Amino acid sequence: MTLSVIMLGYRTMFIEFDPSESIDRIIRETTAKSNDFEVGFNPQVRPADERFGDFQANGILPYAKKAGLNPRELAQKLIDLLPHSDLWETDIAGPGFINFKLSSSFFKQWIDKFHDINSIKNAIQVENQQKIVVDFSSPNTAKQMHVGHIRSTIIGESLARLLGFMGHEIIRDNHLGDWGTQFGILLFAIKKENISLSELGNDPIAKLENLYRQGNNWVKDDEDNLIQARGELVKLQNGDPENLDLWQKIKDISMDSFLSIYEMLGVQFDHSLGESFYRDKVELIYEQLLAHKICEENDGALVVFHPDHKRFSKQPFIIRKSDGASNYATTDLATVAFRKNEWQSNQIIYVTDGRQRDHFEQLFMTVQKWFSAEKNACPLLKHVWFGTILGDDNKAIKTRDGEPVKLIDLLSESIERAKKMVIEKKPDLEGSEILRRAKIIGLGAVRYADLSQDRTLDYVFSWEKMLAMQGNTAPYLQYAVARIHSIFRKIESKPNQHHSTEYPPTTDSEKKLARKLLFFSGALKQTAKELKPHFLGTYLYELATEFSSFYNQSKVMVEEKEIKSLRILLCARTLTVLEIGLNILGIDTLEEM
RNA sequence: GCCCCCAUAGUUUAACGGAUAGAACAGUGGUUUCCUAAACCGUAGAUCGAGGUUCGAUUCCUCGUGGGGGCGCCA
Known part of the structure; x- marks a missing residue:
């Protein structure tokens, strides 16, 4: 093979979608062969300020410092070792930055090579493809979606699209809040008012929401009402046919209203497995966590403490309420197991409000201990949290009369x-x-x-x-x-x-x-x-x-x-x-x- | 009480420990016989305070100030 062929090889070989990777690779290959550098030298290639070039390698500075060498001299040594290329020019600047200025030939070849969505997509594919569940949007049934749900929906969809574009297998799962306390309150209100769900008019979801609000006031005003509402929830969770029937109708009404919004936003879920889906999967959680001594009884409730954590050693993670009902911690635990064992997912991304950070930190710690005890590989769990949308008054956005914005x-x-x-x-x-x-x-x-x-x-x-x-x-x-x-x-x-x-x-x-x-x-x-x-x-x-x-x-x-x-x-x-x-x-x- | 997040021009903000902190809006001055002026080009202006780590700190650590949030049966 002649020299010119090798050079030609470099010329075509190095036009990569990410030029910083080309630069990174050639520096690593070069330093690996040199006695002046240890194996594993990190070039730290970054985009450079336009004034200095197109990319810069910063790795010389910390390396020279550690080795007790003069950084500029070491940078010069590296430059001398780099194979000659007509793709870029290099120079040393400041204390020891190496600047790479790409040639017009590089630019021309790059824009020729990455000519459409397919060539770009191929170039950005990840090496280790993951099966990733993106858990986002997650509205509560019986209520309309309001501004509080927009961030999760939009951010979650965007991340799902990006990770999918890069070659991961994505499962979009809408973890509906369809099994919580709000149902106790709503069922209580429906019964108290003797409402028929088939006669709610043309905006049924709005009617339900009003009913819920009314129920909430009753519950706040009177302890007896609260006890009754909780009782309705326990009945529902125990499979009471009347409550289950009402619940299903409420869920259908809610889904119709959610779907019209998702259609507008171009969002489609692979699954909408709400909390209710896990209702028959929570007993196993209690058994296993008890068996592994991860949870304990405390004031009638089943809770998890983390002695290894400064705060969660005292702040409990309640997985079963003292009335025996499950809560979102329980269903979240069951959900992780399902996503791992049934879907074989190796990563779960939760997109929620930042106020739930404690909950997810506790959840993740509990899951890790639980999976470890069960000798099950724990999926990578990530909480993608976001801030609040504020109104003109710098407080969480509300309508003039203090209601959430639909x-x-x-x-x-x-x-x-x-x-x-x-x-x-x-x-x-x-x-x-x-x-x-x-x-x-x-x-x-x-x-x-x-x-x-x-x-x-x-x-x-x-x-x-x-x-x-x-x-x-x-x-x-x-x-x-x-x-x-x-x-x-x-x-x-x-x-x-x-x-x-x-x-x-x-x-x-x-x-x-x-x-x-x-x-x-x-x-x-x-x-x-x-x-x-x-x-x-x-x-x-x-x-x-x-x-x-x-x-x-x-x-x-x-x-x-x-x-x-x-x-x-x-x-x-x-x-x-x-x-x-x-x-x-x-x-x-x-x-x- | 304990814990978490945030603090950058007048305002909204960007910056994977790297060079002279980058934009936008609002100011202010200009560009149109020319592919959409819903645009473009100038100009002025900022890292909360005090220490520390580092060759190098908006970024990491400590303390303080100010704002927001979370802490037992809501999600």
Whole structure:
């Protein structure tokens, strides 16, 4: 084999979807063969500030410090050892950073190679595929979905899409709250008022919710009522036919109302196994946990203490109430076992409000001890928690009269507001088209508002902000997509047609756009690692900004064929990346806005 | 009382222990015979306080201040 063949080999071999992996690999291979570095040297390759290059390797600094070497000299040694490549230039900067500046040849080959959703998807597949249950949304039956459920639904769906895109097997499970105390209260109210469930009118779920609220007041006012309500729950859980029948009807009414919302949001569950599904699986939990001495009787209840934990050694995890009824801790335990033993899942992701962190910490600790005692491999358990949506007053969002905001009302208002924007822009559009666009813009805006910032933060709900055309919003991203489509209409071509170019990115705006495209894989990986969709959102916003800049500076429809072909290619790639990214966030796009 | 989370421009926020802390909105100044100006380009402005670890701290540790949340039969 001649040298030129080897070089050619490098040239094609190293164009990977994630350029930082190429750089990481070549550094590791090089240092492994050198006496100056220990095996396992970590190059710490990161995207670099534009001023310094495209990627940087920071690993020399800590390594040199530990080895008592001069970092700049060591960096120079490494650079000298690296095989010559026409894919990048290197230099040493500051105390010992190694900067990699990718060549125009690299950019050109990269945008040629990752030309559609399939090539990108193939390139991002994980090596160790997992079977992951994503437990999200989880509304309570007998109540309407309200804003409190939107974050779980939107974040959960987005993570499910991302992990699925990366090659994991995803099971979406809607863990309905259909077996808890609220049923005791509701059944009590139904009986007290002598209500017939088949005569609730055209908004049955709203009627039930009012009834529940009324029941809740009765229970609060009078101890006897509370005892009666708890009694109804115990009867239900013991299989009382009348209560079971009522319960089933309530569940059906609730599911109808949930499904209409899930349809709007493009969410489909593989399972909706609520707490009730586990009602005959809780006895085994009590037996096993008692047998392993993981739980104990305390004040009539069955509780788990964790002596090895500073707080949970005293704060109990109640798995059976003193009246004998199960609670959500019980069903959550049974649920883990079911997902592991029946579905063979090796990972479970729970998407809930941050206020449940203690519960999940206790649950996970208990599960680990339990599985260990049973000699069963414990699935990886992750609690993906999020902050609260706040109103103008910086308190949890409520309607004026203090009621929770119904999710359907919120989504409808967003669509209404988007409709006004669409009509203002294109007054002559047909009504159905106005509505189609309004849905995509309005629902996208609500979704993106939730996904664009760190999920652990609370955020203040603002129509003006989420529907703004400027700034980090869904309409801005959708507008970038629409403009790209517009270009393809003008040049009478399709974005998904095969486009190629012999001309590398050259001008400032071409290079910057191409450069931003290369960071897509990094954004996906970081989002998956942290389970935080805002990393992807921030990236897409930066890409859209870069595109808008390019759009203003670099006209696509130019005479020079080479330049035109390159710019068409950049537009097509930008569109592909934006569409993949937005789809993962659950946001639809428009060809025209 | 115990514990958890948060604190970055006027406001909303980004930053996997790395270089001169990056944006957006609101200010302010500009760009349109040109693929959607719902856009783009300038400009000004920030790490709660005090210690510590580190070659390097918005990031890690300790203490303090301020805000939010959780702690026995709700989920």
